[in-house]
Amino acid sequence: MLIVGEMKLADVIHHDYNLVPVINRFDISLGFGDGTIKEICEERNVNIEFFLSILNTFHDVQYFPKDYLKSFPVSLIINYLRKAHSYYSDEKIPEIKLLISKLIRLSGKKNKTLNLISNFFNDYCKEFATHLMREETVVYPYILSLEKALAEKNENGIVDTELMKYSITTYEADHEDVEEKLFDMKSLIIKYLPLESSDNLMFEEISYSLLRELFVLEKELNEHSRIEDLILVPKVEGMEKHYKSDR
Amino acid sequence: MGALMNIILVENNFLLRSGIEGLIIELPGLLLKEVFDGKEKNLCRKLINKKPDVIIINPNALGDNFISIISKLQEEAGIILIGLLGNDCPENISSRFKNHLPLEGNKHLLLEKLRDACGKDAVYPTNKKTQAGSRLLSVREIDILREVVKGLTNQEIADKLFLSIHTVMTHRKNISKKLSIKTVSGLMVYALMNNIVDINEMG
Structure with missing residues (x-):
């Protein structure tokens, strides 16, 4: 549709x-x-x-x-991506952590596998946060200053030499490992989650929610990187070309 | 069932795209990871970066870049290339593909060709030996896994266990396939879970 x-x-x-x-x-x-x-x-x-x-x-x-759909200002895209970031880190990830801690509580705390999975997910979260942080503190400011500089160049011909050194293509390939870890997290749950609890029905119900949340997060992140690849990157590439040409 | 085989499709014709997707969905064990239309910048690098097991390509989608892209892809070990070829496809193009899906083929034939190209075991683990074998790690694979999660590089593992680096890489690939775990930290969880390593051994 x-x-x-x-x-x-x-x-x-x-x-x-x-x-x-x-x-x-x-x-x-x-x-x-x-x-x-x-x-x-x-x-x-x-x-x-x-x-x-x-x-x-x-x-x-x-x-x-x-x-012609790419005509809107790049700051709109960045504003959107930032909101998506805070949705992941302030809502989705805490939800998943909550489900894991519920499972641990149900299984009586001494469940080794569950603790390993929980640590694995915490590591993933740290890595994910670093990735988001890099985009927010390096990539987005670069793009926004490029947008600003482009306007100034059009106005009075001044070019910022610092901006000439950086390029959006360096950041394009960066998503890999974070995606793979999320996939592994799903595998561990699908294949190896142990059922050791006094209330198995509840345990199964929560594991299912956990798995569902992981699939939802994965889907969200895939769409997110598609928006970056299809809308943001081409747009910035165009801006760079425009900025670096006919100085 | 072994791990999923990741497929990338390079095709710019919408009807063909949808058709191929329909075929892939019919075969459990195959997963269509991404579709490119062939006009992307740096397509070759993008394809290789996705680490696919299989790439299905319509030569028409690549246009003039076909020869340069296909040559580079042929150098990548471990990627199965499948051509989407019509009856009228010239010999110099069709000869580039060991496997192909004929555009004129009926569904049954296409499914069979796709299954054969991807390796029957990946799709239907039929014979008993592979079925049992594909679930459990071999003794050798466990040896390798133990070193991987200790943080050794492929070269260090090769030296320590007197293997060639290629053998180590093949074992690693098989381990990840069997367990559906790709990252070292994921493998570590598996190894600790199954007492293959002890927490005290970790660096």
Whole structure:
């Protein structure tokens, strides 16, 4: 399904409820009423082209944003990505940690395997946090200053030599290991999670929730890096080309 | 069932993309990891970085870059290349592929070809020997795992156990396949869980 402005947002969510956290990042929460996407965006001052390209990229793996859709300012994309980051670190990861600690409590604390899995996930979280931190403290500021410098160059021809040394391509290949760890986490739970508890039914129920949360997180992160690869990186590459040419 | 075989598809035609996806879904053990349309910048590097087991390529999607890209991919050991080829595909292109899916083939034939190309065991672990063997690590693999989780490099393991580095790498690949665990820290959890190493041995 290609999502377009004339559709009712409610119909879109009926079709793909995974989009709920995405619309939340645009400060649209459930109970948004009966409007079309266009109406809701106008009402709330949301850039509709950007909104649509995010929804479509998230919804459809095959979707490829058209060039004219990339016309919105890069600060909008970064604002969105930052909100996504805090959703992962402030909501998703704590939820998963909570489920793990529930399992540990149920199994009476001396469950060796469960403790190992819990440590493994904590290590993953640290690595993930470092990765997000790098984007927020190095990559995004670089892009924002590039945007600013580009405007200044257009105005009075001044070029910042520091900016010329850096390039977005250096950061493109960076996602690998974090993804693999998340995959391993799922394997460990699917294949090796021991059932040692006085309340097995509860234990199974929580393990299932835990696994589901991991799959959801993985899906979210895949969409997230697709947005970076398909929208952010090409946009920044274009800006760099523009900035470094005809000095 | 062994670990999943990761597949990457390079195809720019939507109908063909969807068709191939439909085939892959029919075979448990195969997972379509990503689809490229062939026009991406630095496509070759991107493909190799994803560490796929299988790449299915329509030569038409690559256009003029076909020869340079396919040559580089052929140098990568451990990646199975499958061509999506029509009857009218010229010899100099079709000869680049050991395996191919014929565009004119019916579903049954295509599934069979895909299964054969990916290795039957990956898709249907039929004979008993591979089935039992693919679940448990061999004694040698356990030796290697023990050294991996201690943090030794492939070269150090090779020297210590008097093996070639290639043998060590093959063992490591098989270990990860059997356990569906890719990272060293994941393997460490497995090794501690199964008392293959002791927590005190860890560096």
